[in-house]
Amino acid sequence: MSTGGADEGRQAWLRTVADDVARLDRSSSAERAADILRRSITEGALPPGAQLSEIELTEVLEVSRNTLREAFRLLTHEGLLVYKLHRGVFVPELDERDVIDLYRLRRVLEVDVVRGLAERDPELPAGRLEPLQADVEAAEAAALVDRWPAVGTANMRFHEHLIGLADSTRMDAMTGRLLAELRLLFHVIATPRELHEPYIARNRGLFELLEARKYEQAAADLHQYLLDSEQGILEAFRAR
Amino acid sequence: MSTGGADEGRQAWLRTVADDVARLDRSSSAERAADILRRSITEGALPPGAQLSEIELTEVLEVSRNTLREAFRLLTHEGLLVYKLHRGVFVPELDERDVIDLYRLRRVLEVDVVRGLAERDPELPAGRLEPLQADVEAAEAAALVDRWPAVGTANMRFHEHLIGLADSTRMDAMTGRLLAELRLLFHVIATPRELHEPYIARNRGLFELLEARKYEQAAADLHQYLLDSEQGILEAFRAR
DNA sequence: AGCGTAGAGATTGTTCAACAATCCTGCAAG
DNA sequence: CTTGCAGGATTGTTGAACAATCTCTACGCT
Numbered sequence: 001m002s003t004g005g006a007d008e009g010r011q012a013w014l015r016t017v018a019d020d021v022a023r024l025d026r027s028s029s030a031e032r033a034a035d036i037l038r039r040s041i042t043e044g045a046l047p048p049g050a051q052l053s054e055i056e057l058t059e060v061l062e063v064s065r066n067t068l069r070e071a072f073r074l075l076t077h078e079g080l081l082v083y084k085l086h087r088g089v090f091v092p093e094l095d096e097r098d099v100i101d102l103y104r105l106r107r108v109l110e111v112d113v114v115r116g117l118a119e120r121d122p123e124l125p126a127g128r129l130e131p132l133q134a135d136v137e138a139a140e141a142a143a144l145v146d147r148w149p150a151v152g153t154a155n156m157r158f159h160e161h162l163i164g165l166a167d168s169t170r171m172d173a174m175t176g177r178l179l180a181e182l183r184l185l186f187h188v189i190a191t192p193r194e195l196h197e198p199y200i201a202r203n204r205g206l207f208e209l210l211e212a213r214k215y216e217q218a219a220a221d222l223h224q225y226l227l228d229s230e231q232g233i234l235e236a237f238r239a240r
Numbered sequence: 241m242s243t244g245g246a247d248e249g250r251q252a253w254l255r256t257v258a259d260d261v262a263r264l265d266r267s268s269s270a271e272r273a274a275d276i277l278r279r280s281i282t283e284g285a286l287p288p289g290a291q292l293s294e295i296e297l298t299e300v301l302e303v304s305r306n307t308l309r310e311a312f313r314l315l316t317h318e319g320l321l322v323y324k325l326h327r328g329v330f331v332p333e334l335d336e337r338d339v340i341d342l343y344r345l346r347r348v349l350e351v352d353v354v355r356g357l358a359e360r361d362p363e364l365p366a367g368r369l370e371p372l373q374a375d376v377e378a379a380e381a382a383a384l385v386d387r388w389p390a391v392g393t394a395n396m397r398f399h400e401h402l403i404g405l406a407d408s409t410r411m412d413a414m415t416g417r418l419l420a421e422l423r424l425l426f427h428v429i430a431t432p433r434e435l436h437e438p439y440i441a442r443n444r445g446l447f448e449l450l451e452a453r454k455y456e457q458a459a460a461d462l463h464q465y466l467l468d469s470e471q472g473i474l475e476a477f478r479a480r
Numbered sequence: 481a482g483c484g485t486a487g488a489g490a491t492t493g494t495t496c497a498a499c500a501a502t503c504c505t506g507c508a509a510g
Numbered sequence: 511c512t513t514g515c516a517g518g519a520t521t522g523t524t525g526a527a528c529a530a531t532c533t534c535t536a537c538g539c540t
Contacts, residue, residue: 170342
């Protein structure tokens with residue numbers, strides 16, 4: 001086995017392998033069950049307000065009740081399910097106050113991340129923006145073939161990667177939760193095109209501002225962007 | 241039964257009762273076990289890095305393994321425990337990067353809350369600051385009798401109530417988690433007095449600024465406050 | 481008819497005991 | 511010094527059982 005290569009290169013290699021191992025290991029029946037349920041919920045198969053019966057799901061997912069309940073707990077703490085004591089678990093029904101709450105946090109966190117980039121610009125390695133670019137292009141490609149839910153997913157991933165630039169595990173965790181709840185909101189909206197289309201171009205604009213290192217303007221744009229997005233969802237909500 | 245009283249008063253009364261019921265109903269065994277463990281951890285009986293054996297704890301807490309594992313999950317999502325697959329649960333060992341990460345988030349959230357108070361000042365009902373005042377006084381009283389851990393608890397509660405002013409359930413949840421992790425950090429620090437004492441007066445100062453509705457200055461003070469606090473913890477950390 | 485109540489049936493909350501899968505330890509071999 | 515292999519201990523998962531609670535229906539009362 002070659003011991004060659006700079007220390008830096010070797011560590012990066014090891015880290016990559018460690019990540020892969022962690023991803024494989026991440027089995028655990030409960031988490032696998034949670035993955036399936038998470039997708040069902042975020043993709044709208046389980047509508048808000050729906051109850052998840054334990055007995056039915058143990059049969060479908062082929063896990064025991066105890067394991068299933070552990071999966072429920074996982075999703076509960078992500079905000080994708082709510083427990084009602086002695087009555088079961090339900091897909092939460094979010095209302096306008098939740099929209100406002102979610103967007104308030106999104107604005108605080110995302111704008112701060114972008115603003116913070118200015119200070120640590122020098123230490124940002126090249127290629128750090130590549131995931132953002134990929135998301136922008138994925139959204140544009142999906143729009144060309146009228147796959148609006150896919151556009152929405154790509155747009156969300158854009159924001160996830162944007163937060164990722166901060167290198168803060170806790171921000172990543174919070175954002176994951178916030179965006180999961182946001183996805184919940186999207187399903188009560190009838191017109192996904194009107195909802196997502198305007199933000200394809202805005203994401204590209206944001207990306208180009210970041211690439212040009214105009215962080216302050218990017219932060220200002222993002223702030224307005226999120227205000228507009230919030231308004232759009234609130235209107236769709238009131239018109240439902 | 242009297243139906244008298246203003247609507248406002250009646251609602252407050254109902255809410256109080258509802259809270260009590262919820263507290264009694266509080267789904268029991270798993271959460272009771274979690275409560276005990278939470279206290280053991282936040283009070284330092286279980287040091288960072290310690291492993292929690294399932295068998296031992298089922299005997300001590302007198303619950304089944306499944307229930308205990310549910311309690312573990314609860315605490316895991318509060319950040320007070322970490323799971324290592326097939327190896328067990330451990331009290332997390334936080335390092336300097338975690339301190340920086342935690343304080344970055346605290347600054348973002350708390351400063352934003354205070355700044356946001358300016359806009360919604362008119363709709364803030366009177367007496368909203370009372371919990372903060374109580375916390376300040378509790379800290380001062382505890383300091384007089386040299387109970388520094390109690391001072392730390394009161395100071396934390398001050399920040400919890402500060403965030404509470406935003407009326408954001410999600411911010412409350414995040415703050416709960418952040419402060420729980422912070423408490424974890426305190427136990428690797430040998431000198432609780434030096435750690436907490438300076439912030440008794442600063443909390444009072446902050447409270448008085450809020451009372452005087454000088455929100456902008458309060459926000460600026462809080463920002464510096466959190467920077468100083470972060471620095472203090474980092475120094476204690478490096479000197480350990 | 482309207483209202484409150486009792487009871488049956490279904491669902492969730494919790495426990496227990498057992499087995500499977502994985503990790504850690506110590507030791508022997510190369 | 512590293513590698514490979516038992517053996518023992520711990521965690522992961524299951525299924526069944528029972529208790530507690532909720533929902534719904536049917537009944538009786540005013």
